[in-house]
Amino acid sequence: MSTTQTDSLVELAARKELPNHQFTDSATVEWIKANRPDFTPGWPQPLRDTTKALIEQAAIPTRWLAEPRLADSIHGHRHGLRTAVLAALLADLHRLDESDTATTVIAAAVHDCQRQHDKDDPGHGSRAAVWLGANADLVWTHFHLRPTPTDVIKAATAVRLHEVPYEKFTADDRADHARSAQICDIVKAADALDRYRLPKLSWWPNSRYVREPAFDQLLPLAYDLVVTSEEAFLSGASSTAAVRFAVAEKGLV
Template structure:
């Protein structure tokens, strides 16, 4: 394994963000991660015991439209963490087995068609089209086929995950009515992983959501970022870093 140490003298993501100089492709560095680690969210409750082990789907690097995005802040680890957070939220909100799996599949690919780490309008729509063509590769990670209706709802959630509710067009509002639970939960899980971003004003803001994530899940989301990103910086593979992070939910694994 090769350690991903930050280039000596290079500005950190946090410094670049503060100076409004973030590049198109943004990779975590130790200085930025140290700052994130020192900003742990305050929570009032411990995580409960979940009825089912949460599912985490790790996207393949070949799923990414832009290879440089696979290891960036919107890359493999982000998509996998959102998949895990989606699985937890799906249980919290009582989704059935098929829709839990569909939500995790949507989360695993929601950013895979990004061209860069900026706003990149339309990347949700592109990822939904990719998922519709390649859903078999994604659901193979689940270990079973999913009903067509669940696949369509997953694609709809992907297509709208990057569009704020207040900017929905009439057509997008119609699409929302077909998959409100998956869309709401994917947006919430994606929001919870914003602890990876280099400015606190970009961190999770539940006022932009239509469901309220449980308080304890903020600490979990923060810890997942710290553990997975630190392991990757220390030289772990993406899979190894994510498995290491997932252990906070089941230390016996």
């Protein structure tokens, strides 16, 4: 946790004074709870056993992070693991095969691993894609899998493009996206679903920015995962344990 952040993230965001490294706090979590949206009821289908196994491995080691200080920040382990869980749910919803499901979950798990800070950090997706390509054997082994060149290219493409808005795709981006569109779209959607952790309502999930028909269906679950895991973390659980608690509470594994 930060030793210098004294005001809540909500207060800092309102003053446009958010620091480079941002850590959740009790006041911000209470603000998130007070602003719970009026959701349309929805719930995902049960996960396949093979997908549950992927989720069990989706917490990445801190040594994979470019900036270890981000491990417990708003782009750290809790965000990465929740994004992987949401990507897994979407992959199963779309009936991706086991290989593409694993590729999707892996991309989601590492998508922010090369961030230097919690602000926009342009290029962090490209850096993470390069890192993933260079460390593919390490990453897939962590998931008890073996990578194929195609798997690595698909995952790296999704990681690279996750930070690029669709309307800003270059011709090369569009060509890369076309080769693994569904995986890219799921990772972008899963990342966007986890935005309830952010301290401004205008930064919360918005289906306008994704290409995922099931996006709204997962909003209630995404919100609950944030609240439950952030509260567990503030109560003393590690980032990984906090998300695993939230996932188990929702009966996902």
